[in-house]
Amino acid sequence: MEYPIAGACQCGEVTYQLNAAPLMVVACHCKECQKLSTSAFSITAVVKAKDVEFQGQMQKWQRKADSGNINGAMFCPTCGNRLYHFNPEEPDIIKLKPSNLSDTRLIQPTAHVWVSEKQDWFSLPADVPVYERQP
Numbered sequence: 001m002e003y004p005i006a007g008a009c010q011c012g013e014v015t016y017q018l019n020a021a022p023l024m025v026v027a028c029h030c031k032e033c034q035k036l037s038t039s040a041f042s043i044t045a046v047v048k049a050k051d052v053e054f055q056g057q058m059q060k061w062q063r064k065a066d067s068g069n070i071n072g073a074m075f076c077p078t079c080g081n082r083l084y085h086f087n088p089e090e091p092d093i094i095k096l097k098p099s100n101l102s103d104t105r106l107i108q109p110t111a112h113v114w115v116s117e118k119q120d121w122f123s124l125p126a127d128v129p130v131y132e133r134q135p
């Protein structure tokens with residue numbers, strides 16, 4: 001992979017550059033992620049905050065996760081596309097929603113989590129670690 005890789009929300013008002021490879025890529029099958037992705041699971045690229053640069057106005061929403069952590073979410077106020085999640089207590093880490101990158105080859109999960117809530121029709125790959133809940 002060649003970095004930087006450009007990303008943009010669906011309408012293009014928020015853009016970003018990812019300057020380095022993610023630390024890991026996680027597919028989460030929990031019910032909250034099914035809602036947010038409007039799909040069977042969400043994909044998150046865990047990146048260092050210093051490795052990504054955003055341009056454009058974003059709006060914030062947050063909720064408390066089962067763990068008690070605050071799960072902050074940044075999204076485009078115009079098209080609603082989710083850009084990233086974060087925990088305010090871990091400001092060095094950004095949980096990027098990488099489906100809006102211009103080159104999506106890096107979106108290969110290195111782990112599947114919350115498979116206890118996954119859709120029955122989805123078959124887990126044999127060569128990737130899977131976790132019943134949050135590891």
Ligand SMILES: [Zn+2]
Nearest residue numbers: 009011076079
């Ligand atoms: Zn947008």
Ligand SMILES: [Zn+2]
Nearest residue numbers: 028029030033
């Ligand atoms: Zn989840």
